[in-house]
Amino acid sequence: DTAVSQTPKYLVTQMGNDKSIKCEQNLGHDTMYWYKQDSKKFLKIMFSYNNKELIINETVPNRFSPKSPDKAHLNLHINSLELGDSAVYFCASSLGGTSGGETQYFGPGTRLLVL
């Protein structure tokens, strides 16, 4: 039984399209994250939610909009896709304590290719 799951696993689309990636965790965690991993393998945080509330919002184009309907789900919607959006997008979750220093559990990743 998967702890952090993402759909779809692969996404190939044309420039200008709008697409969504879904993430679900069954660990009972309060905090969820979206990361972008580019072709050079840099892992960069994009957003984080704690119990449905946005707590981290890095410098990300506003074409990217996260949504957390409940604390077990964090979805990512991307409008007007551009070539530079091609990357692997990882969802992750952690317990959500305030002291920091928690293990993050990653989903399998969504490989997005914009043509």
Next chain:
Amino acid sequence: GENVEQHPSTLSVQEGDSAVIKCTYSDSASNYFPWYKQELGKRPQLIIDIRSNVGEKKDQRIAVTLNKTAKHFSLHITETQPEDSAVYFCAAPGSSSASKIIFGSGTRLSIRP
């Protein structure tokens, strides 16, 4: 500011030899330092972590050392095996949020047979 630097970016070692990856961080208040391993095409997974109240932690063939004065920490893998081939990321907390961690740029470790 928030910054984690990781070296080297690539590392090739003979099977059975040791590998060492080093990271430095900028925020002196940082208190948690995890290491993640990412195999090809897979997700990053935690392999070991250390908190600022200890200087070293060991788990079988892997160990992490922390020097708070110099603000650097290192991953040591002994008796390397082919399955150790992967990209390794160090990380440290971001100063702007307790939940945020900043990842290093990664080290691609290759084990030569």
